[in-house]
Amino acid sequence: MNISLCINGQSRAFDAEPRTLLVHLLRDEAGLTGTHIACETSVCGACTVLLDGKAVKSCTVLAVQAEGSEITTIEGLAPGGKLHPLQEQFWEKHGLQCGYCTPGMILAAWQLLERRPDPSEEEIRHGIEGNLCRCTGYQHIVDAIQAAAAQMGGKR
Amino acid sequence: MIPAPFGYKRPGTLAEALALLREHGEDARLLSGGHSLLPLLKARLARPGVLIDIARIPGLSGITETAGGLRIGALTTHHEVEASPLVREACPLLAEAAGRIGDVQVRNRGTIGGSAAHADPASDYPAALLALEAALVASSPDGTRSIPAAGFFTGPYESALKPGEILTAVEVPSPPRGSGEAYLKAAQQASGFAVCGVAALVVPGPGGTIASARVGVTGVAAPAYRARKTEEALAGKPASPDALRRAAALAAEGVEPLDDFYASADFRRQLARVYAERALAEALRRAKG
Numbered sequence: 257m258n259i260s261l262c263i264n265g266q267s268r269a270f271d272a273e274p275r276t277l278l279v280h281l282l283r284d285e286a287g288l289t290g291t292h293i294a295c296e297t298s299v300c301g302a303c304t305v306l307l308d309g310k311a312v313k314s315c316t317v318l319a320v321q322a323e324g325s326e327i328t329t330i331e332g333l334a335p336g337g338k339l340h341p342l343q344e345q346f347w348e349k350h351g352l353q354c355g356y357c358t359p360g361m362i363l364a365a366w367q368l369l370e371r372r373p374d375p376s377e378e379e380i381r382h383g384i385e386g387n388l389c390r391c392t393g394y395q396h397i398v399d400a401i402q403a404a405a406a407q408m409g410g411k412r
Numbered sequence: 413m414i415p416a417p418f419g420y421k422r423p424g425t426l427a428e429a430l431a432l433l434r435e436h437g438e439d440a441r442l443l444s445g446g447h448s449l450l451p452l453l454k455a456r457l458a459r460p461g462v463l464i465d466i467a468r469i470p471g472l473s474g475i476t477e478t479a480g481g482l483r484i485g486a487l488t489t490h491h492e493v494e495a496s497p498l499v500r501e502a503c504p505l506l507a508e509a510a511g512r513i514g515d516v517q518v519r520n521r522g523t524i525g526g527s528a529a530h531a532d533p534a535s536d537y538p539a540a541l542l543a544l545e546a547a548l549v550a551s552s553p554d555g556t557r558s559i560p561a562a563g564f565f566t567g568p569y570e571s572a573l574k575p576g577e578i579l580t581a582v583e584v585p586s587p588p589r590g591s592g593e594a595y596l597k598a599a600q601q602a603s604g605f606a607v608c609g610v611a612a613l614v615v616p617g618p619g620g621t622i623a624s625a626r627v628g629v630t631g632v633a634a635p636a637y638r639a640r641k642t643e644e645a646l647a648g649k650p651a652s653p654d655a656l657r658r659a660a661a662l663a664a665e666g667v668e669p670l671d672d673f674y675a676s677a678d679f680r681r682q683l684a685r686v687y688a689e690r691a692l693a694e695a696l697r698r699a700k701g
Contacts, residue, residue, distance in 0.1 A: 274417075
């Protein structure tokens with residue numbers, strides 16, 4: 257089937273089977289390997305991308321379901337190489353060790369700050385409940401999101 | 413994990429979707445958010461030949477006020493229910509249950525109609541829909557009918573929907589004036605599904621009594637159920653901690669609890685009692701405001 261998507265601001269067209277998962281289309285067809293695959297069962301959140309501005313687990317979305325939609329992957333957060341405040345603060349506050357969960361974690365955090373620009377620590381922990389990190393124990397991730405919220409001053 | 417091949421149809425109207433469903437019969441499955449169906453497809457627990465994607469059909473999503481309560485389109489996502497000022501004001505129990513489903517990403521995609529039609533015995537909505545005495549509206553080529561929640565959930569992954577019917581809306585009557593409500597659950601750690609979820613709705617009576625209570629229980633047995641014995645034990649009784657505990661002790665009476673890897677039947681029975689007591693106490697506290 258023909259599938260048209262706007263990925264990170266660029267219109268792209270693909271020919272894919274209906275059963276193609278969005279995460280595979282992004283990685284294998286669009287070449288955007290920043291979106292990671294881990295559990296493949298909508299639990300771990302590593303494959304999180306923004307679909308029309310909403311954080312979704314791209315292992316549990318068919319590419320055809322996204323037809324005509326705008327997708328933002330981790331690559332799209334840093335246009336021209338200028339890091340998003342979330343990326344800067346994950347770096348600054350050591351919000352990652354191995355980095356496998358980081359793209360999904362950052363996009364989940366993006367969704368959180370979009371809905372709650374000045375979240376409490378509890379709200380941050382609730383906002384990343386769909387993302388698993390096996391390295392950091394989460395504290396540095398929470399710190400990074402808090403710092404990014406402060407840096408963004410209530411703006412997206 | 414990639415699903416087995418299937419055909420894909422995206423009808424533009426409800427009538428087209430119903431016609432496709434009639435044409436393909438049992439070989440077809442409806443797709444909306446896909447958060448119940450896609451995991452089944454990946455695990456080969458379902459092998460439909462055709463998916464009918466109803467996600468973009470106009471008129472099947474959104475929350476509107478009706479004369480007696482709220483009408484929630486089947487395609488309304490859990491996040492939309494959770495965040496809706498209308499639902500939070502008129503029917504906070506439903507917003508609370510929606511907010512406990514899965515996680516942020518799941519709630520962005522999953523829909524109330526999809527969840528109800530899938531009828532997972534560990535899903536959150538059934539407890540709230542039972543306690544709220546909601547009705548589920550189904551369309552077929554013959555017309556529409558309204559199915560009370562009490563008769564909708566018929567077994568594990570089984571509902572009263574007939575072949576060829578599409579669930580189009582959920583109608584939630586306004587809770588009685590002055591009532592308090594709460595949904596509490598013990599979640600399975602990895603998946604977030606309810607090992608036990610209790611939705612309680614308490615209407616206070618005069619002189620520190622309970623006029624009536626409704627208790628919906630999910631996760632404990634299949635299907636989700638109303639804990640009628642608990643409700644009967646509370647009607648007209650003083651709203652004392654002792655009375656709540658005695659009534660909550662009956663929350664798993666007359667049901668056969670599920671028994672699996674995550675929780676034994678005995679443990680689920682115990683969870684039902686404990687969570688019923690806590691949910692009733694919290695509902696009562698909120699009623700007092």
